[in-house]
Amino acid sequence: MAKFIFLSLCVFFCCLAEGASNLNIYQQWSKLEFVFPTAQDKQKALTNGWYVEDDIVNPIDVDVHYNSTGGRTVFITVPRFDTGRPITLGTVDSQGRINAYPNYAWHDNQGSNCDGFTSVWRTAIDKCHRLWAIDAGKIGDNWVCPPKLVAFNLTTNELIFTHQFNGSSYITDSLYITPAVDVRNADCSNTFVYLADVTARSLGVVDVDKNVSWRITHRLFHPYPSAGTFVIDGDSFDLMDGVLGLALSPVKNNDRNLYFHALASVNENVVKTSVIRNSAFLENSEADPNSINVLPGRRSNQSAAEAMDSKGILYYGLMSPPSLWCWNSNTVFSQENFWPIGIDQETLQFASGVKVIVNSDGDEELWVMTSSFQRVMTGTMSANETNFRIHYGSLSKILKLSPCRSTINNPIKIITC
Numbered sequence: 145m146a147k148f149i150f151l152s153l154c155v156f157f158c159c160l161a162e163g164a165s166n167l168n169i170y171q172q173w174s175k176l177e178f179v180f181p182t183a184q185d186k187q188k189a190l191t192n193g194w195y196v197e198d199d200i201v202n203p204i205d206v207d208v209h210y211n212s213t214g215g216r217t218v219f220i221t222v223p224r225f226d227t228g229r230p231i232t233l234g235t236v237d238s239q240g241r242i243n244a245y246p247n248y249a250w251h252d253n254q255g256s257n258c259d260g261f262t263s264v265w266r267t268a269i270d271k272c273h274r275l276w277a278i279d280a281g282k283i284g285d286n287w288v289c290p291p292k293l294v295a296f297n298l299t300t301n302e303l304i305f306t307h308q309f310n311g312s313s314y315i316t317d318s319l320y321i322t323p324a325v326d327v328r329n330a331d332c333s334n335t336f337v338y339l340a341d342v343t344a345r346s347l348g349v350v351d352v353d354k355n356v357s358w359r360i361t362h363r364l365f366h367p368y369p370s371a372g373t374f375v376i377d378g379d380s381f382d383l384m385d386g387v388l389g390l391a392l393s394p395v396k397n398n399d400r401n402l403y404f405h406a407l408a409s410v411n412e413n414v415v416k417t418s419v420i421r422n423s424a425f426l427e428n429s430e431a432d433p434n435s436i437n438v439l440p441g442r443r444s445n446q447s448a449a450e451a452m453d454s455k456g457i458l459y460y461g462l463m464s465p466p467s468l469w470c471w472n473s474n475t476v477f478s479q480e481n482f483w484p485i486g487i488d489q490e491t492l493q494f495a496s497g498v499k500v501i502v503n504s505d506g507d508e509e510l511w512v513m514t515s516s517f518q519r520v521m522t523g524t525m526s527a528n529e530t531n532f533r534i535h536y537g538s539l540s541k542i543l544k545l546s547p548c549r550s551t552i553n554n555p556i557k558i559i560t561c
């Protein structure tokens with residue numbers, strides 16, 4: 145069996161160049177260009193240090209919404225690692241420029257008005273055409289506002305939900321950076337949002353219907369010291385970040401799995417959402433500590449963002465070599481079941497945003513934000529190089545030759561090109 149799988153892998157790698165060509169580059173930048181409503185707004189941002197034209201600022205996430213007529217809006221986030229980032233959540237126009245979402249008034253306060261945005265890390269768009277954005281409340285390491293979760297109606301672009309976290313659901317070290325939205329009912333009720341707290345090594349849970357939240361701690365949310373050194377395209381840096389990647393499985397038996405991993409880790413973990421959707425779990429002294437589990441296998445090195453499609457296939461990037469991979473959750477989580485869908489030393493560095501998007505035809509697409517994040521960490525970013533890219537492609541094409549289409553009940557077969 146091992147020889148058979150090895151042969152399949154060899155043949156698949158030979159086909160990979162053809163399969164990877166189905167992952168297109170939607171947009172790429174050496175540095176971002178921001179759109180201001182007026183010349184006066186731009187000058188105000190320059191004067192106050194909210195915008196530094198020579199700075200190369202790092203986008204982190206990508207998201208996409210298709211409307212009922214087939215129109216497409218592409219969103220990106222630009223967290224405020226520091227000052228000098230005038231827009232923290234924006235849309236990408238046809239010229240690749242970043243326009244403030246929902247409008248510039250949400251951004252130009254730089255945290256002086258907590259009703260606006262302070263620093264948006266990642267977003268999630270649900271089947272109800274709602275965009276959820278997690279605002280960490282920090283500029284750099286400094287608290288400016290309490291963290292909050294907001295949602296917009298993408299048909300009207302109006303704010304429809306706000307949850308401001310209280311002192312029981314975040315701590316001084318908190319940095320909420322990744323949301324995963326769990327919608328169960330056809331009328332869009334019974335919605336929960338799970339949030340990765342990367343530096344406080346915890347998971348936040350928001351019950352949207354009740355507008356309450358709670359915080360869960362567990363050892364598996366922590367980084368692994370052995371995985372705290374990253375090597376990307378020859379550059380090395382240390383980063384002991386905890387839980388970051390989140391992905392929800394399809395619903396089965398009225399439950400879902402939440403897959404997650406720390407950035408400084410090679411493991412993948414899982415918990416049933418029925419466990420964490422109940423705040424009483426925190427207060428139950430007899431609660432099973434093994435309700436949150438680590439999967440048996442390991443990746444070859446670290447991964448950042450991840451996403452799962454409607455068939456239960458997980459997509460994620462690896463740091464070295466820079467690449468995108470898939471794993472079918474109907475198989476054992478082990479390296480013999482991990483399959484590459486793209487390997488490129490230059491264009492697939494640090495996949496910080498990974499999304500599975502349903503387009504207007506009902507087909508699933510993979511969208512990925514990659515960046516030269518290692519150059520951010522080492523201070524070697526250059527405007528003479530392409531630093532950021534958005535990739536996309538049809539999953540039916542991406543998986544056409546991939547063994548990820550197989551399940552545990554359908555043995556992997558040799559694929560010929």
